[in-house]
Amino acid sequence: MRKQKKGCDVPDATIQRLPLYLEKLKLLQAIGVEDVSSRQLAESLDIKASQLRHDFHYFGGFSRPGRPYQVAKLVPALETIIGIAVPVPTAIVGAGHLGQALANYQNLDLQGFPVRGIFDVNPKLIGLDFRGTVVQDMDEMEEVIKREKIKIAILTVPSVHAQAVGDRLVAAGIVGIFNFAPTDLKVPDTVAVRNERLAVGIMSLSFKVKCILENKEKMEDAEGL
Amino acid sequence: MRKQKKGCDVPDATIQRLPLYLEKLKLLQAIGVEDVSSRQLAESLDIKASQLRHDFHYFGGFSRPGRPYQVAKLVPALETIIGIAVPVPTAIVGAGHLGQALANYQNLDLQGFPVRGIFDVNPKLIGLDFRGTVVQDMDEMEEVIKREKIKIAILTVPSVHAQAVGDRLVAAGIVGIFNFAPTDLKVPDTVAVRNERLAVGIMSLSFKVKCILENKEKMEDAEGL
């Protein structure tokens, strides 16, 4: 058996830039731009043109040498690469405040991730309607996932339950979990997990804030001398 | 004037790991562990011990050579480095679904970021109480920021208003913005911004899901032959 590198052998840094390219290109498309060079596109994203071309080179064949990229061709090409050329049915598991916020976030739909199920154990939440999708009892989760062919789950349950619910999702056939619980989920390597850590975000911001404030103090002290 | 590197000359990759170290150490502290070696701590975080020591080396003096780290000393040391040894008063700007979810998220407080103000322009939201903090009209934002000495703002307004509100925050003296709008905020370099891009997260997850499904298909085809 050949070795089966995760992520189709594309580095993570490149994968993370693909959505940014797509977003910018859709914007250009909306205002009627037909062609765009690597330099133009890269500059608008504050990166180097060579990095953009290097990224595209993993997939290849977006243009011909000498000709700029055609927006109308690049947009669907990127959508296919990212895997959203066809809508990806998605579930929200945990209908607390964060789950509700995400359920109400219409961009999820627009970007290719229609919400086909919302689940919770709390009877008070079951039956609530979010943009046309009704919160169901978590007992029905496995059945709905199979029926609706849901592949991606957004996990917003309390940390203590994250692993147990994650195990159920994997057993039900979920292939990608977007985990908002501050827990490292253990899953088989046939399942992709992305951990969204709010605390990491605000703390690394805090570190930079502290540095800025300290520098400011020093500058003022220096002036005072 | 000396050149003033952002982030106190510590690489971003290291900064991002500091909260993970702190979190794990607090967990150890809670179960009464007194000493921990770089190897133990690193293994529990699935990284190399040498990376952990290399990270700590930017700050230095956490232990003496030959002796493991003392949890009781390391926790406050990391809190000081991250800048949360003293609580950092924080504002939530935009009290929509996401803003409400964050306002209800008690971990923010526990991790050193007490919410001292929530603001919105929508009269229907003004007056709502979230864990003891009442949503105020955005007209009062600048005054409250100054009075409460708020340094960090969590920005959850619609993208179209993000830049304008961001400008007001900067003018009011905010030093760090945790931006949830899918917009690249332009701020002076005396202000730190962290962009939280939900779409990037779910799309890079989608890419990996697509790869996994394709590989699965290939494996099944190979078996079928």
Next chain:
DNA sequence: TAGATTGTTAATCGATTAACAATC
């Protein structure tokens, strides 16, 4: 002491950037 551990430097690895031939 012997074994374990840190702080610190050097080696390795991977990602970014530059360079340039091929092409339009």
Next chain:
DNA sequence: TAGATTGTTAATCGATTAACAATC
């Protein structure tokens, strides 16, 4: 054609990992 542009390889840069002297 001349200027602009891509695809692709090589050079550079930075982050991770290994190694090891100093220390307990």
